[in-house]
Amino acid sequence: xxxxxxxxxxxxxxxxxxxxxxxxxxxxxxxxxxxxxxxxxxxxxxxxxxxxxxxxxxxxxxxxxxxxxxxxxxxxxxxxxxxxxxxxxxxxxxxxxxxxxxxxxxxxxxxx
Amino acid sequence: xxxxxxxxxxxxxxxxxxxxxxxxxxxxxxxxxxxxxxxxxxxxxxxxxxxxxxxxxxxxxxxxxxxxxxxxxxxxxxxxxxxxxxxxxxxxxxxxxxxxxxxxxxxxxxx
Numbered sequence: 001x002x003x004x005x006x007x008x009x010x011x012x013x014x015x016x017x018x019x020x021x022x023x024x025x026x027x028x029x030x031x032x033x034x035x036x037x038x039x040x041x042x043x044x045x046x047x048x049x050x051x052x053x054x055x056x057x058x059x060x061x062x063x064x065x066x067x068x069x070x071x072x073x074x075x076x077x078x079x080x081x082x083x084x085x086x087x088x089x090x091x092x093x094x095x096x097x098x099x100x101x102x103x104x105x106x107x108x109x110x111x112x
Numbered sequence: 113x114x115x116x117x118x119x120x121x122x123x124x125x126x127x128x129x130x131x132x133x134x135x136x137x138x139x140x141x142x143x144x145x146x147x148x149x150x151x152x153x154x155x156x157x158x159x160x161x162x163x164x165x166x167x168x169x170x171x172x173x174x175x176x177x178x179x180x181x182x183x184x185x186x187x188x189x190x191x192x193x194x195x196x197x198x199x200x201x202x203x204x205x206x207x208x209x210x211x212x213x214x215x216x217x218x219x220x221x222x223x
Contacts, residue, residue, distance in 0.1 A: 031209060040121065042202060042215040043156075050209050058210070090155060100146055101211060103155040 002026050004104035006091050012110045013081045021076040021107050023091030031094050032074035033058075033101065034066060036087040043090065049074055081111045114139035114207040118214035126222050127195055133188040133217045135177075135203035144206040145186040147177055150216075151199045159201070162186065173197070195223045 007022045025032065030051045035043040035058075045058030047066040055066050063085060065077045074093075078085055088108050092101040119134040137143065144163050148156040160171025167179040177188045186203060198221045203214040 033211070035213075040215060042118075043213040045210060045212075048210060092156075100158045100161055103157075105155045 004091055004093055004102050006089075006104035006107050008107060009105065010108045012112065013078075014112055015082060017081050017111075019078045019081060019109070021078075021089055021091075021109075022073070023075065023104060024073045025091075025093040025102070026072065027093060027095065027102065028071070029093035029095045029102075030071070032068065033092040034064075034074070034076045035090045035092065036060065036085075037090060037106075038087050046076065046089075083111050085109065086111045114143070114205045114210075114212045116203050116205050116212050116214035118203055118217055121215065121217060123217055123219045124222065125193060125219075128192050129221075131188075131190045131193045131197070131219065133201055133203075133219070135186045135188065135214060136184050137186065137203070137205040137212075138184060139205055139207045141207055145177075145179060146204040146206065146211070147171065147175070147186070147188050148202045148204060148213075149199045150202065156202065159188070193219075193221050195221050197221050 004025045033048040034046040037043050044060045049055045049068040052071045067075045088106045090106050091104040094101040115138050117136045146161045147159040149159050150156045160169050162169045162179045170176045175190050201217045204211045
């Protein structure tokens with residue numbers, strides 16, 4: 001029972017490099033989310049996908065793009081990484097209605 | 113859009129002490145409220161949730177929270193903490209299929 005799986009767990013990039021963070025869930029959930037977590041800031045929503053084929057901006061979308069490849073997978077792309085994007089990134093998913101979100105283990109991304 | 117405010121970002125207390133973490137939210141519609149816990153180096157895990165009914169909600173590991181609609185609050189409590197409760201705690205409110213998180217409370221329990 002894997003739940004939400006994120007890869008990679010750690011990554012170091014140079015400024016200007018591109019990178020795709022992968023997320024997959026095996027719970028047949030409709031909705032998927034990408035957050036970033038920074039000290040003292042809580043979790044901030046980057047993008048979300050309410051269902052397969054749809055994506056919407058969250059609170060901090062600038063510098064990111066997403067793809068809802070199918071119902072299982074939701075990737076986050078940094079086209080040109082910047083030091084301000086150094087953070088821990090969490091993917092989450094939930095099913096219909098009132099079900100709470102399930103989180104992946106996170107990707108720790110450092111940009112030099 | 114909904115927003116969440118958590119107070120006292122850093123809390124340090126001794127084992128067996130009581131813990132209360134404040135959470136206030138703003139949202140115009142029907143709210144669903146959550147408390148998540150994040151142990152060091154781990155992902156967020158659900159502690160408890162409130163959707164409707166009894167405003168006093170009991171969660172895992174002896175935690176409970178009380179929804180007070182008139183105060184727009186959903187405070188988390190535990191009567192007697194343990195060292196293993198050292199973690200960061202996040203309050204969240206759901207609206208329009210999106211969760212808004214507070215900035216978190218870093219709780220350190222001293223043995």
